[in-house]
Amino acid sequence: MINSKLLSQLLLLIGAGAHTLHATEVARNAGKAAAVLDRTIQAIGGTQALNAVNGLQYHSSLFRSQTLTQSYNVIRSDQGVAEAGSQSVSFSFAEKQLKQRIDRKYQYGDYWIWAFPNLQPDIDYSMVVQSGPNGFACFNKGQNSFFAEDPSQPLGFADPFLADYLIHSAQQLALPHLLKSFLENQSSLLLSSVVEKNYDAEFTTLQMPGLDLLLLIDRSTFLPFAVRAPENHLIFGPSTSDMIFFNYTNVSFDGHHMRFPHRIQTLYNTVSVIEDFVIDELTVNPKFEADFFSPSNSTISHMDPRSSSDYPRSEVHEFFETGLWGGPFPEQFNSSSVQIAPVFHNGSTPEIMNLFVGYPDYIQMLVEMEDGIIITDAPAFRSRIVVEWVKKNMGGKKITHVVPSHHHRDHAGGVGDILAAGAALVIPEVAKPLYANVNGGDFKVITYNEEKPFILKDRKVQFASFWHPRAAHAEDWVFSVAAPACWTDASSGFALFNADVVSPGSGPAARWDTGYARGFLLDAIADGIPKSATLIGAHGSSEIGLGTQDSLAHVAELAGVPYPDPNTTGQHKWCY
Structure with missing residues (x-):
């Protein structure tokens, strides 16, 4: 220095x-x-x-x-x-x-x-x-x-x-x-x-x-x-x-x-x-x-x-x-360019939403809590637009927590914009040294580990984020879930957000690989994620939701991972 x-x-x-x-x-x-x-x-x-x-x-x-x-x-x-x-x-x-x-x-x-x-x-x-x-x-x-x-x-x-x-x-x-x-x-x-x-x-x-x-x-x-x-x-x-x-x-x-x-x-x-x-x-x-x-x-x-x-x-x-430079983010995109939709179209848990800015190459999950907003990932340039959109459209609520899926620049490059708006940074303990100098270190950080995942809930909805030391794709890679405050069966929606490991809708050999997906799915089973969950990818292309959704059961089938029936695992963890 x-x-x-x-x-x-x-x-x-x-x-x-x-x-x-x-x-x-x-x-x-x-x-x-x-x-x-x-x-x-x-x-x-x-x-x-x-x-x-x-x-x-x-x-x-x-x-x-x-x-x-x-x-x-x-x-x-x-x-x-x-x-x-x-x-x-x-x-x-x-x-x-x-x-x-x-x-x-x-x-x-x-x-x-x-x-x-x-x-x-x-x-x-x-x-x-x-x-x-x-x-x-x-x-x-x-x-x-x-x-x-x-x-x-x-x-x-x-x-x-x-x-x-x-x-x-x-x-x-x-x-x-x-x-x-x-x-x-x-x-x-x-x-x-x-x-x-x-x-x-x-x-x-x-x-x-x-x-x-x-x-x-x-x-x-x-x-x-x-x-x-x-x-x-x-x-x-x-x-x-x-x-x-x-x-x-x-x-x-x-x-x-x-x-x-x-x-x-x-x-x-x-x-x-x-x-x-x-x-x-x-x-x-x-x-x-x-x-x-x-x-x-x-x-x-x-x-x-x-x-x-x-x-x-x-x-x-x-x-x-790294071959990822595609030019400056289009200047015409602003808060009016945000597209947002509920993850579940049957009216279940409207507080769980997906959004993108401009075009659906980066999807984020937004969860509306009683006291604020949780958002996954922080893409560069888009994050400041999302902050502005929340100010205008979420009834005075602010982003209180930002949960990056991992440290790669395309998923965390805009984290400073969200932290500057007052959000807390939610990361696994292993990633804490990396973010120490963001915004001069002037922000609140919440860390979690394998034994104690990050969990936040209110009367309507719950959010959790999981990290494992054998994480796929990146050392600090995590997956996050959102569900009703008391999820009991497949009749109510359960959302699972991931980035890069599985990009729904693109098949097993295009935007994701079973070598990565298998470890992720085994961790999801261990954490009690129900088979009926809807998987959301930060990237991908499908005809469901905003374009990056698929059923977790289908992904497990493509990856050749026997996924236990929801009646035999995990339900007790989602209704306290």
Whole structure:
């Protein structure tokens, strides 16, 4: 993490209070920064060699990536996205403008393929990125969208937020270009230091105003150790995305000698390795074809890159690298776009409802209690809309409890919006450390475990959420139920909500797999969930309810799990 002293310095220099710094202090700091920069440039080969670098190309036979939060473990990255991958990354620094081209091939890891057996696992895309006033990012070949029907079709120009992230990432990786920029702006550089316990070192840092990147310099060798991108992560809070440079090797070109890193990793919060590649072949000043960095013809119009607090780079980075970025949430969707319907159409327990915002790709269960509202999951962007809808349509009641099915970003990315409205966060104990920094830790949390599930009831309805240590899909994965306050038989409705493990209506080999479903169903039996329950999926497609409902008995049949008759198990647990 960046220490408070450095943050205050950055705010003073870059923010509205920059004018309060004394001119002598600024000049003194810039002078020290210029001296450190000079030693760093000398360490890699000198100013003359650096200025002679006008282009660069990395060839890597090893490229791997991991997902940060679409993982099983709640506190570390443990699931691969790109496996058996390779890439070539090319840069042009001519005319002080950064141009990048990425040619990347890889296969999705087994975690993804297991959940989606029909997934096309091979990804092969080429994209070009350009900084400056006419900046853009454009897929000239293929794309990396997890949900693309044909990932071989070029996506064309990226949306403004993805383009902004990709340009920023290119600036972070293009180390010679960054050093050149520092050299040209050395009179305004900021010098500071940062101590990192996980790296077991203290680094000298340089930053140029207007560029959201910090250069961490090894104090013993003066070699660049990392280029840091400070980020605001919606779950982790203030975070760091460090591109680490190591295994420096001398490279000769055009009569010059310069040291270049030959292994590069991206570490999040100095712990989680989320990208890793080895440079097998490095070419300085390669000969590029005239249109090598040009965007191809695209049916999507070019849009100027821009950033937004609604779409922080941490959000775009995470979704893009996992193949889940689909562009910004449609601006036309608002509280009037909420669709809601009772789970049971026979009039049983109207307090139990399903809803979605805009389109039914994310279903949530809403339970109206006498004193407030319980809602399952918190999809990013949609959650603030749901909060507004509840204010307008639930007779003055507020969301009192939000119960994420698991920590994956698409199911918990909007939890901060619901907590900011006063709800309590209901999670299994194992997930508590993960959410500690949401909204600065200013919220109420209720935890539960296998022995003591979360249960809440009033005179009309009851709600419960269950966690087991052998949870499918994610370490903190839970399923939730809602039923009348005293459920006695199948004549009254019993709802069971789950996410990702079973997506109703799609069959056993499309959006869910019996390998996951079996463990879930055995846990449901152990917890006394009646066979007559209606299963609701956060995802899926069916003709029942809002489109993601099926009978639990049917799901058990598809999974080959003998499910006991409701007359032999569990009824006593649902009528107190």
